[in-house]
Amino acid sequence: MITLHKFSDDFCEENYVLIALHSDLEDYALAYTLNRALKISLIRSKTDLDISNETSFPIYEWKDKLNERYWTLIVNTSIKEEYLEFHDLFSNETSSTVYHVIPEYKDVDYLLKIEQEEDEIDSDMLDTILEIPKIITAYQIETNNLKSKQNLII
Template sequence: MPIYEVNINEFSTDDYTLIGIHTALNEYKLAYLLNKHLQVKFNRASYDLDFIQKGSQSSYTVYEYTNVKLCQGWFLIANVYKSTLEVESISLFKESESISHLIPEKRKVDFFLKLEGDFDYESIVKKIETINQIPQIITSYKIEVNSLKSKDFLIF
């Protein structure tokens, strides 16, 4: 009887483009501006990316848009989660703020734009140029997915 072996890497799909966005905007304002400038329709997803790391829970917001005609999925994902903890010790401040990142090796990136489907190189470059022309956005650029250690957090 033959023995079949399954490689876990066969199930992970790295068939997406990742764009890092630096901005001080909230996620809903960024989604609105991307809708306006890229002619897409981001909506708040019915789910968040929830993780429990080192005993603390973090939840990263997700906005999504699906272009059925072109078989494309767009996802706007927050990279930063801020939580407020009450401090029991006697100090000047009664609360402390804890910040966690979805992709720790890209701490300076505020949001990720994950593009799934058939996108050619020129369309990606045009999208990045359009995003960079939005005054409230500091910069955006393509991120090499294979260089990320935490890329599995972006598979959902």
């Protein structure tokens, strides 16, 4: 007789806070600015976040051993340009396709994922982020109802 074990979704679920960031800064500049404001040390990962064969998204990460947090800054939008060959009036045009890590939040520029024990964010942390001059707005995203949260598995 074979014993079959099933895991509940709660067992595999990781605890994290997801913060949406709206900013016109480049990804490296935003990582630098967040590092200075929050006293963290995000660095560019050697590998990108690959959701499909179509595209990849740059990520910055840092493991905070003191506070037992794992920080990840993810670029939410990726644009893939393809060279199209036509033999007519519009020959040799380029086509752009836009991809998002979280398609439900297409207007969000960056996602800050903080893996930690609590599901709540420290209000001081969010206030510090909002005080950064080049960040237009920042807010916590409720992750329970996200359809594309599997894209955040890094």
